Amino acid sequence: DSGVTQTPKHLITATGQRVTLRCSPRSGDLSVYWYQQSLDQGLQFLIQYYNGEERAKGNILERFSAQQFPDLHSELNLSSLELGDSALYFCASSPRPRGRGSGAKSPLHFGNGTRLTVT
């Protein structure tokens, strides 16, 4: 058990709808990362938060947004859903922002993911 909790485990919804995925990081971790895993694209970094503030953005669509709350949990909001948004969405956490000079060895610990199916 990585200590990162994601809910729900599975989500089935229709095109055009909006969903919210939730992540609780490991105790003490301040950084949260969101990744999307699909068969054709592999694991794609979406966005990172550190202590409530956005730190980095990856391949995140404008229809998607995220936030990190004062209690450090994070939510990923996906709107105007399309069939192609069906994927596994992973949250990961680490103690601090990772970079060359600041604890780059601090690995990411992943949750078990939310499987989103858009029909």
Next chain:
Amino acid sequence: GEDVEQSLFLSVREGDSSVINCTYTDSSSTYLYWYKQEPGAGLQLLTYIFSNMDMKQDQRLTVLLNKKDKHLSLRIADTQTGDSAIYFCAETAVRRGGSQGNLIFGKGTKLSVKP
């Protein structure tokens, strides 16, 4: 190349050694990682290696790093059926667009272990 590359499939017999190879992109990556994903589960960190090391051994796992060729490998000794999973190589993404330390993953190597 722009991507972290791995072969997609590897099949071995139980008891044999498995070697999973990876080519990464950024010679300035400080740490390189191996993650394991079992069916229906998240990614589990297996091991990582600091870029000034050539080799790291951890029980049945051996990581070899060739910085000149940007080549990373994971050797699993005495492979068991429970090792069947997808193995991901990952590098830090510091050089890409200034993002601070998220990981760039390969597409994963699916290891099948036959009894």
